[in-house]
Amino acid sequence: MSTASDDGRSHAPIPLARPAVGAREEELVLETLRSGQLSLGPRLGAFEGAFAARLGTEHTSAVSSGTAALHLSLRAAGVAAGDEVITTPLSFVASANAIVYEGARPVFCDIDRRTLNLDPQAAAAAVGPRTRGLLPVHIFGCPADLPALEEIAAARDLFVVEDACEALGAEHADGTPVGARGNLATFGFYPNKQLTTGEGGIVVCPDAATKALIDSERNQGRAPNMDWLDHDRLGYNYRLSELACALGLAQLERLDDLLAARRGLAAAYAERLGAADRPAALDGLELPCPDSGGDRRSPFAYVVQVPPASDRDAVIGALRARGIDSKPYLPAIHLMSFYRERFGHRDGELPVCEDVSRRSLALPFFPGLTDEQLERVCAALAEALAETPRAAATASTAP
Numbered sequence: 317m318s319t320a321s322d323d324g325r326s327h328a329p330i331p332l333a334r335p336a337v338g339a340r341e342e343e344l345v346l347e348t349l350r351s352g353q354l355s356l357g358p359r360l361g362a363f364e365g366a367f368a369a370r371l372g373t374e375h376t377s378a379v380s381s382g383t384a385a386l387h388l389s390l391r392a393a394g395v396a397a398g399d400e401v402i403t404t405p406l407s408f409v410a411s412a413n414a415i416v417y418e419g420a421r422p423v424f425c426d427i428d429r430r431t432l433n434l435d436p437q438a439a440a441a442a443v444g445p446r447t448r449g450l451l452p453v454h455i456f457g458c459p460a461d462l463p464a465l466e467e468i469a470a471a472r473d474l475f476v477v478e479d480a481c482e483a484l485g486a487e488h489a490d491g492t493p494v495g496a497r498g499n500l501a502t503f504g505f506y507p508n509k510q511l512t513t514g515e516g517g518i519v520v521c522p523d524a525a526t527k528a529l530i531d532s533e534r535n536q537g538r539a540p541n542m543d544w545l546d547h548d549r550l551g552y553n554y555r556l557s558e559l560a561c562a563l564g565l566a567q568l569e570r571l572d573d574l575l576a577a578r579r580g581l582a583a584a585y586a587e588r589l590g591a592a593d594r595p596a597a598l599d600g601l602e603l604p605c606p607d608s609g610g611d612r613r614s615p616f617a618y619v620v621q622v623p624p625a626s627d628r629d630a631v632i633g634a635l636r637a638r639g640i641d642s643k644p645y646l647p648a649i650h651l652m653s654f655y656r657e658r659f660g661h662r663d664g665e666l667p668v669c670e671d672v673s674r675r676s677l678a679l680p681f682f683p684g685l686t687d688e689q690l691e692r693v694c695a696a697l698a699e700a701l702a703e704t705p706r707a708a709a710t711a712s713t714a715p
């Protein structure tokens with residue numbers, strides 16, 4: 317399918333995301349297919365080891381998804397029914413769902429307007445007698461304020477589990493890679509992530525004992541020696557196949573290039589959409605925050621916020637009419653129907669998150685997006701904002 321633009325040229329549609337897989341991925345996956353060992357073979361340990369080395373950590377446990385990684389991390393942290401876990405409402409729903417899997421309650425706190433990550437002050441204020449831990453998310457690849465959150469956790473004997481599923485390659489101000497601070501941390505390898513295994517995830521474990529526990533729970537609770545009969549604990553099938561590990565090994569080999577491509581695209585978007593002489597239609601458009609304080613983002617998506625009075629969903633429609641895929645990103649988790657019904661959430665509870673989530677728009681972003689395509693997205697966004705109606709000033713936008 318293609319769409320005709322005003323100048324009569326015909327353009328192929330631009331997707332939101334697309335995995336970057338090439339000859340090396342094909343080679344390693346094919347080699348694995350032909351090896352005759354499709355699960356629990358040598359590539360599992362090889363991938364775990366290579367990933368750990370990349371992060372500068374020691375113990376990792378690869379699993380079937382980022383969600384599985386979050387679930388096993390929370391179990392390893394000791395979450396039990398009736399506990400509360402403080403987390404962010406601006407995330408992919410998996411980070412909250414994993415808390416609910418164990419019968420615990422996600423306590424959503426508002427976000428920092430600049431970084432869009434869990435606001436440590438709000439988190440500190442939400443600690444109560446049932447609070448067991450904190451689950452911050454490094455949203456869109458921007459490092460969450462872990463030093464502040466760890467201080468809150470240490471003072472009250474809470475665990476920290478980091479959802480770093482969108483943040484492979486990001487760094488904290490002290491140079492530590494995100495996910496390598498010694499907390500339980502999770503990464504996800506869905507096809508739109510910085511590194512993909514098709515489906516997959518990994519837990520960064522603080523020590524060998526935690527890895528042993530998670531290795532067992534991902535594999536039906538079996539002993540590490542693969543004893544078939546002694547299942548001495550409840551387990552799951554959260555194994556990652558050898559094919560997925562082979563794909564991950566090939567992706568790790570060129571991770572620097574993949575990350576650099578994303579950084580380049582984010583800079584190109586910021587330059588065009590933030591230019592001093594940008595079209596007037598872009599006035600009021602907010603871009604992802606630049607790095608500050610030494611933290612370094614690893615861009616996962618390019619998410620802008622439309623001006624407060626703009627109709628984001630109409631902008632998505634106007635972009636679609638121009639062959640450009642975009643998404644409302646992300647919806648506030650506490651306002652999803654399951655969370656409203658199960659936990660009694662209402663509109664207006666978390667105003668910063670709700671405002672951001674109402675205005676957020678993810679633009680096409682993936683290694684391989686060409687300069688020409690990026691130009692087209694920016695031009696189309698200006699057109700879309702110009703042609704969609706803006707509401708008259710409302711209470712929230714009036715001075």
Ligand SMILES: *Cc1c(COP(=O)(O)O)cnc(C)c1O
Pocket residue numbers: 381382383384407408410411453479481482504505506516517
């Ligand atoms: C992708 C992602 C996950 C994990 O997703 P899976 O699809 O289960 O791999 C978890 N949290 C966040 C914030 C994510 O973006």
